[in-house]
Amino acid sequence: xxxxxxxxxxxxxxxxxxxxxxxxxxxxxxxxxxxxxxxxxxxxxxxxxxxxxxxxxxxxxxxxxxxxxxxxxxxxxxxxxxxxxxxxxxxxxxxxxxxxxxxxxxxxxxxxxxxxxxxxxxxxxxxxxxxxxxxxxxxxxxxxxxxxxxxxxxxxxxxxxxxxxxxxxxxxxxxxxxxxxxxxxxxxxxxxxxxxxxxxxxxxxxxxxxxxxxxxxxxxxxxxxxxxxxxxxxxxxxxxxxxxxxxxxxxxxxxxxxxxxxxxxxxxxxxxxxxxxxxxxxxxxxxxxxxxxx
Amino acid sequence: xxxxxxxxxxxxxxxxxxxxxxxxxxxxxxxxxxxxxxxxxxxxxxxxxxxxxxxxxxxxxxxxxxxxxxxxxxxxxxxxxxxxxxxxxxxxxxxxxxxxxxxxxxxxxxxxxxxxxxxxxxxxxxxxxxxxxxxxxxxxxxxxxxxxxxxxxxxxxxxxxxxxxxxxxxxxxxxxxxxxxxxxxxxxxxxxxxxxxxxxxxxxxxxxxxxxxxxxxxxxxxxxxxxxxxxxxxxxxxxxxxxxxxxxxxxxxxxxxxxxxxxxxxxxxxxxxxxxxxxxxxxxxxxxxxxxxxxxxxxxxxxxx
Numbered sequence: 040x041x042x043x044x045x046x047x048x049x050x051x052x053x054x055x056x057x058x059x060x061x062x063x064x065x066x067x068x069x070x071x072x073x074x075x076x077x078x079x080x081x082x083x084x085x086x087x088x089x090x091x092x093x094x095x096x097x098x099x100x101x102x103x104x105x106x107x108x109x110x111x112x113x114x115x116x117x118x119x120x121x122x123x124x125x126x127x128x129x130x131x132x133x134x135x136x137x138x139x140x141x142x143x144x145x146x147x148x149x150x151x152x153x154x155x156x157x158x159x160x161x162x163x164x165x166x167x168x169x170x171x172x173x174x175x176x177x178x179x180x181x182x183x184x185x186x187x188x189x190x191x192x193x194x195x196x197x198x199x200x201x202x203x204x205x206x207x208x209x210x211x212x213x214x215x216x217x218x219x220x221x222x223x224x225x226x227x228x229x230x231x232x233x234x235x236x237x238x239x240x241x242x243x244x245x246x247x248x249x250x251x252x253x254x255x256x257x258x259x260x261x262x263x264x265x266x267x268x269x270x271x272x273x274x275x276x277x278x279x280x281x282x283x284x285x286x287x288x289x290x291x292x293x294x295x296x297x298x299x300x301x302x303x304x305x306x307x308x309x310x311x312x313x314x315x316x317x318x319x320x321x322x323x324x325x326x327x328x329x330x331x332x333x
Numbered sequence: 334x335x336x337x338x339x340x341x342x343x344x345x346x347x348x349x350x351x352x353x354x355x356x357x358x359x360x361x362x363x364x365x366x367x368x369x370x371x372x373x374x375x376x377x378x379x380x381x382x383x384x385x386x387x388x389x390x391x392x393x394x395x396x397x398x399x400x401x402x403x404x405x406x407x408x409x410x411x412x413x414x415x416x417x418x419x420x421x422x423x424x425x426x427x428x429x430x431x432x433x434x435x436x437x438x439x440x441x442x443x444x445x446x447x448x449x450x451x452x453x454x455x456x457x458x459x460x461x462x463x464x465x466x467x468x469x470x471x472x473x474x475x476x477x478x479x480x481x482x483x484x485x486x487x488x489x490x491x492x493x494x495x496x497x498x499x500x501x502x503x504x505x506x507x508x509x510x511x512x513x514x515x516x517x518x519x520x521x522x523x524x525x526x527x528x529x530x531x532x533x534x535x536x537x538x539x540x541x542x543x544x545x546x547x548x549x550x551x552x553x554x555x556x557x558x559x560x561x562x563x564x565x566x567x568x569x570x571x572x573x574x575x576x577x578x579x580x581x582x583x584x585x586x587x588x589x590x591x592x593x594x595x596x597x598x599x600x601x602x603x604x605x606x607x608x609x610x611x612x613x614x615x616x617x618x619x620x621x622x623x624x625x626x627x628x629x630x631x632x633x634x635x636x637x638x
Contacts, residue, residue, distance in 0.1 A: 059439060062543070066434045066442060073427070074451040077511060083476060084466055100480040147356040154349030162353060167634075169364075171565060171626040173572045175595050176619040179602050179611045180370030181363065196363070203360035234348040263459040265575045266595070270603055281461040281575075288465055288582050300469055307462040315457050319450040326453070326519045 084308070088301040095297040111298035115306075118299060120283055121275070122306060129279040132194055132268070133261040136201035140257040141211075141250045142243075143202040148211035149238055153224055170205040175266060182270045192273045201261070207253045210325075214249035252325035255318060259311060280307045368619070375612030380605065388609065396613035405597070406614065412502075412585070413593040416577070417570030419506025424514045425562070431514075432521035433547055438530075452515035460512065464579035467508060471495070495580065498590040505577050505591060509570075517562055524558035525551055560632045568625050571618065574599065594618060 087095060090105035115122060151163050174181075185196045219242065227237040243250075265281035272278050278286075284307055287300055315322060375396055379389040400406050431452070435445055442448070455463070471477050471494045478491040494500045528551065536546050552559075574595040577585065583600070585592025598618070601611030 063440055063442065066440060067444070070431070070434075070442070070444075070448045073431075073514075074448060077451055077455055077515075080463075080466060080470070083470060087469075087476065095476075096474050098474065098479045098483055100476045100484050143355045143359075146352050150349045150352035154346045154352075156346045156349040159349060162357075166356075168626060168630050171568050171629050172619070172622050173568065174364075175572055175574070175598065176615050176622060177364055177367040177371055178598070179374060179608060179615050180367030180372075182602055183374070183608065184367050184370055200359060200363040203356050203364065208356070228345070234345065234351075238352070259457050263457075263461075265459075265461045265578075266599065270599070281459055284459070284461045284465050285579060288468060288579050297469065300465075304462045304466050304469070307459050308466075311457050311459065312454065315454060316450070319453075320446075322457075323446075323449050323453055323519060326516060 081308070081312070084301060084305055088298070088305045091298045092296045095301075107298055111296075111302040114296060115299045115302045118296075120286070120303070122280075122283065122303060124276060125278055125280045125283045126306070128194075128272075128277060129262055129281075132197045132279060133258045135194070135198040136261040137254040137258040139198060140201035140204045140207050141254050144204050144207035144253065145211050145243060145246050145250065146238065147208045148215055149242055151212060152215040152219065153221065166205045166208060170209060174200075178267060178270060181267075185271060191271060192277055193271075194277070196271050197261070197264075197268055201257060204257070207257065210253055211246065211249055214246065219245060248321075252321055255314070255322060256325070259315075262311065371612050371615045371619075373612070374608045375616050377609050377612075379609045380607035392609070396609045397617075400610065400613050400617065406594070406617070408589065409585075409592050409594050409597050412590060413571060413573055413595075416502050416505045416509070416573060416591070416593070417567065419503055420509030420513070421563075421566055421570065424510045424517055424566075425559075427510075427514050428517035428521050428562075431518045432525050433551060435518070435522045436525035437543075449515070449519065452518060454515070455512045456516045458512070460575035461579050463508065463512070464576045467504060468495070468580050471504060496587050498587055501580065501587060501591045505573075505580065508576050509573070513566070513569075517566070520562055521555065521558065524555050528554050557632055561629060564625055564629050564632070568622055568629075571595075571622060 083101075086101050086104060088111060089108040090101055091107040091110060094101070094105060094107075147166075151159060181196070182191075185191045190196050223241065223245075224237055227241050228234075232241070263281065264279075265285065268279050269282050269285065272282060284304065287295065287303065376391060376393060377389040378387060378392045378395070380387050431448075434440055434442060435449070469475055473491045473493050477494075478488075481487045482489065482491065492500075494504060532550050532554075533546060536550060541549070572595055573593045577591045577593055578596050578599070581591050583596065585596055594614070595618075598611055598614050601607045601614065
């Protein structure tokens with residue numbers, strides 16, 4: 040009787056592990072297919088950037104590398120589109136935003152986390168409520184206002200607003216709640232450190248992991264931003280990469296050298312992919328932390 | 334002694350206000366003033382007719398009346414929502430499935446972190462460049478047509494994706510799906526990992542199947558995060574701009590069927606310079622996203638209790 044029971048249990052266990060094995064296979068197959076679906080486009084981009092215009096418009100689908108990568112590169116460098124200038128502009132704006140955003144979001148979070156003042160809850164609730172309101176809805180007034188105060192066609196309206204970033208603030212606040220004990224600040228006070236100095240020399244270094252994650256996110260979203268820069272930046276020397284990409288589409292598309300088009304798309308996409316693959320561990324972990332409370 | 338201590342606390346707490354100054358100042362200057370200006374503009378007739386400037390002339394709520402009676406806004410709102418739904422339904426289904434797999438401790442997917450890295454990748458790609466890539470790939474002479482025609486022989490003349498209403502909308506929805514399902518998966522997975530493991534253990538002891546566990550335990554407990562994901566995605570969907578703008582060269586073609594609300598707003602601000610109508614449209618969008626944001630706030634705050 041006891042033996043039978045044990046056998047029954049053994050069989051059940053086998054059935055369960057067998058079921059799990061099947062589910063594991065199904066899960067892996069589906070995930071591999073989804074990965075292929077994600078990477079396919081970038082593979083074709085890479086392949087097509089190595090073929091010349093004649094090959095690309097010849098009605099053939101290319102699976103293998105061609106031999107015109109160097110030629111496409113040279114052609115793009117000599118074309119009317121100044122891609123390095125665009126890249127430099129994009130880097131200046133994205134880096135500026137990332138620095139200002141992380142520093143001042145930490146400062147705002149510190150104000151809410153560390154001090155007890157009358158309007159604290161009012162301010163905190165207000166920031167949470169405006170968190171998901173998109174910037175597009177004030178874009179009209181924003182563009183007109185920038186024109187009125189002569190900041191139109193400069194980088195200022197694309198960098199400075201990063202100081203007031205509710206999402207980054209919220210992430211920093213969450214991070215402080217879990218890692219920054221108030222006793223450390225008390226100790227600094229007893230040692231005679233001023234509040235501002237405490238923030239810069241004690242709090243900021245402790246925030247490094249959170250700052251790294253948010254700096255990447257701010258940099259990438261600014262690097263990718265198309266809507267606002269396209270309304271603000273008008274002269275050719277100020278244009279960022281997304282605006283240059285858009286000009287590819289709006290000019291007479293059929294006249295373009297397709298090798299150059301793919302090369303330019305590649306140059307705007309691949310820097311981010313490389314940085315992402317290098318730092319993916321922190322980025323993927325950081326996504327979940329910031330978005331939902333708790 | 335007590336008195337002195339309290340005095341000290343108060344003197345420190347004024348620093349809370351000081352540290353808030355940059356945020357508040359920048360917010361007021363770059364967000365609040367523009368918002369007020371946008372609302373102000375919405376009550377004026379103010380546009381370019383050819384080379385002549387019409388207005389600005391105060392006309393009350395006439396812009397709003399035009400906005401709601403002419404039907405363009407409704408049409409573009411419908412386009413936006415349709416393309417959002419085309420992307421969102423597969424996105425939420427796939428994300429739920431993947432989230433359940435990634436958070437299932439018994440399944441133990443060995444390559445889980447690799448999968449997560451790959452499926453999150455499209456989210457970081459420049460949407461305008463990604464759209465330009467899709468336009469090149471799906472254009473009349475592009476590689477997808479070459480693949481369908483000369484390699485697979487499914488069609489015998491090029492299929493012009495961007496002159497076909499369903500094809501264009503599906504492509505926009507598909508790109509949104511690709512760019513966002515990784516992000517949603519990670520959010521849902523985090524939510525699933527937050528569920529008390531003892532519930533799963535109890536279910537296992539009671540002999541529940543994985544399907545039962547998913548429908549009876551995971552899904553109900555995930556509801557707050559699901560609501561959060563749906564609403565934030567809807568807010569994101571209402572902002573849909575880069576992808577259809579680049580794919581259709583700002584025209585929203587074919588027959589304005591891929592024209593989104595923000596593309597229309599962009600046209601008011603950038604090309605036609607119709608600041609009155611653009612302002613009214615902005616205010617409507619502000620109210621809609623404001624209400625949705627309140628829901629998000631309520632949902633994510635309710636979760637804490």
